Amino acid sequence: xxxxxxxxxxxxxxxxxxxxxxxxxxxxxxxxxxxxxxxxxxxxxxxxxxxxxxxxxxxxxxxxxxxxxxxxxxxxxxxxxxxxxxxxxxxxxxxxxxxxxxxxxxxxxxxxxxxxxxxxxxxxxxxxxxxxxxxxxxxxxxxxxxxxxxxxxxxxxxxxxxxxxxxxxxxxxxxxxxxxxxxxxxxxxxxxxxxxxxxxxxxxxxxxxxxxxxxxxxxxxxxxxxxxxxxxxxxxxxxxxxxxxxxxxxxxxxxxxxxxxxxxxxxxxxxxxxxxxxxxxxxxxxxxxxxxxxxxxxxxxxxxxxxxxxxxxxxxxxxxxxxxxxxxxxxxxxxxxxxxxxxxxxxxxxxxx
Numbered sequence: 001x002x003x004x005x006x007x008x009x010x011x012x013x014x015x016x017x018x019x020x021x022x023x024x025x026x027x028x029x030x031x032x033x034x035x036x037x038x039x040x041x042x043x044x045x046x047x048x049x050x051x052x053x054x055x056x057x058x059x060x061x062x063x064x065x066x067x068x069x070x071x072x073x074x075x076x077x078x079x080x081x082x083x084x085x086x087x088x089x090x091x092x093x094x095x096x097x098x099x100x101x102x103x104x105x106x107x108x109x110x111x112x113x114x115x116x117x118x119x120x121x122x123x124x125x126x127x128x129x130x131x132x133x134x135x136x137x138x139x140x141x142x143x144x145x146x147x148x149x150x151x152x153x154x155x156x157x158x159x160x161x162x163x164x165x166x167x168x169x170x171x172x173x174x175x176x177x178x179x180x181x182x183x184x185x186x187x188x189x190x191x192x193x194x195x196x197x198x199x200x201x202x203x204x205x206x207x208x209x210x211x212x213x214x215x216x217x218x219x220x221x222x223x224x225x226x227x228x229x230x231x232x233x234x235x236x237x238x239x240x241x242x243x244x245x246x247x248x249x250x251x252x253x254x255x256x257x258x259x260x261x262x263x264x265x266x267x268x269x270x271x272x273x274x275x276x277x278x279x280x281x282x283x284x285x286x287x288x289x290x291x292x293x294x295x296x297x298x299x300x301x302x303x304x305x306x307x308x309x310x311x312x313x314x315x316x317x318x319x320x321x322x323x324x325x326x327x328x329x330x331x332x333x334x335x336x337x338x339x340x341x342x343x344x345x346x347x348x349x350x351x352x353x
Contacts, residue, residue, distance in 0.1 A: 001033040002094030002133070005063075005087070007079075008040050009103060010050065015057070017230040018099030018285070022162055026097060027058040029128055029135070034094070035060040041067050041079045047202055055200045062202045079107060081207040084114040093157055095135045097126075100161035101285060102276045112159045119159040120150045122282060126162065135160075140282075140305070163286045227261050229278050234260025234291040237280060237307070240267045241296020241317060242336065248273065250340050251295060257343075260289065265303050281306040295336050299324025316340075 006022040008015065015023070026036045038059040040050060047064045054062055065082035087093050096111065098104035100122045112119035124147075125138040135158045137150045152158040229235060236255040238248055248262070255262045263278045263285075280287055281303040292310035296317065297303060304327050307313070315328035316336050325331040332339055 001035070001092055002031070003035050003037050003090060003092050004029055004094050005037045005039065005083075005096040007083070007096070007098045007104065007107060008038055008054070009099060009101065010040055010042070011228050013046065013050070014228075015053070016099070016228050018101055018104070018163075020057070022097045022099050023054075023057050023059070025126055025162060029095075029126065031133065037061045037063055039063045039065060039079070039083055041065040041082070043067065044204060047204070051200075051202050060200060062200075063205055064202055065205045065207065078207050080110045080114055082205040083111055085207060086205060087111075087115060087157065094133075095158040095160070098159075098161040100163040102279075102283075104161045108159050108161045115157055115159070117152070117156040117159060119161070121161045123160050123162050126160065229261050229263050229280070230285055230287050232261045232287070232289050234258045234293075235263050235280075235287060235289045235307075235310075236260060236293045236295065237263045237265065237297060238268060238295050239265040239297035239303070241298070242268070243296075245271075245273050247337065250337070254293070254340055254343055258291070258293075260291070263287070265297055294324050294328065295340075297324050298322050299327065 004026040006019075006026050008019045008022070010016075010019065023036070023038070030036055036059050038054055038061070040047075040054075040062065042050075042064070044064065044066050047062065051062050063082075063086060065079055067078055083096075087096070096108075098108040105121045108119040108121060120137040120139060123137045123139045127136040127138065127149075128134070129136065134151060134154075137158070137160045138147050139150070140146070141148045234255070236251045236258065238251045242248055242251070252262050261278070262274075263280045264274045266279055266281055266283055268274055269276050269279045269284075276284065279285065282305050283302070284306055286306045286309075288307075288309040288311075290311045292307050292313045294307070294313065294315045294317075297315070298317070298319070299315070299322055304324070308327055313328045313330075315322070315324040315331045316339050317324055317331070317333065318335060320333045
């Protein structure tokens with residue numbers, strides 16, 4: 001029997017597509033007798049409310065790491081310590097899967113160091129050997145030109161982060177001669193054979209006191225994303241071609257009119273203009289909206305790998321030779337400040353976008 005662990009971020013108290021991808025993978029990977037264990041960090045009074053949904057999505061045991069909103073400052077230390085203390089006592093742990101988000105990548109790397117093992121970040125697929133049942137992890141290399149497969153020694157716990165790709169019908173490929181029983185549905189619950197008879201439980205974890213290496217002096221609120229960009233039907237993305245911070249207001253207004261949200265590329269985050277939570281790309285989030293408007297984005301692989309699964313891609317760029325036009329369904333060469341107002345006109349006339 002193996003226990004497959006996942007860490008769920010539960011953005012604004014809800015399962016994100018990244019969280020769901022980890023649960024889907026863990027449930028598909030589970031063999032008869034295996035159990036899916038989910039770590040969640042937060043206030044204890046929320047545990048019961050979350051448990052009902054998570055149990056319906058295939059979680060056998062909810063491992064709730066006690067914390068509070070004020071403890072968010074110590075989230076990394078508290079969460080890692082709680083997970084490490086529990087995993088160190090579990091000889092049946094098969095793998096630990098985090099969502100490939102900025103927080104998930106950070107936690108996975110820290111947990112790997114804490115448990116004296118390694119972590120493989122930004123995986124696009126997880127495979128399981130047909131006989132031994134060992135986990136194998138695939139991730140892109142050399143700007144996506146190669147796929148590298150990683151395995152772990154028998155005495156090391158596999159830790160990985162997983163990028164969700166809903167158009168692939170799941171992220172895990174099981175190298176088996178006989179398909180697994182059970183079914184996966186994004187709209188419904190993740191269920192496994194005999195799941196109704198399984199015992200569900202919540203275990204509260206109280207990590208030992210963390211010796212802080214820094215003290216909290218003050219707190220101030222900063223602008224945070226009001227929605228999860230991975231679940232938006234329309235995204236308006238801005239890159240380095242947006243020359244001024246105030247010009248992003250045009251993109252925000254366009255996103256609002258289209259019923260979607262704003263997202264950005266990594267250089268914009270590095271400028272400090274927007275938080276990493278709305279970054280799309282290899283080091284950000286992977287999205288697949290119905291409409292994706294790439295404005296002032298060159299189209300480097302590091303970004304397009306995170307949005308190429310969009311149903312319809314519209315690109316606006318001054319450079320007619322920009323690589324973004326290679327992946328776009330519709331391209332416009334010109335200045336975004338002159339073009340964006342025309343979208344408002346189209347919307348006023350008909351539902352074109």
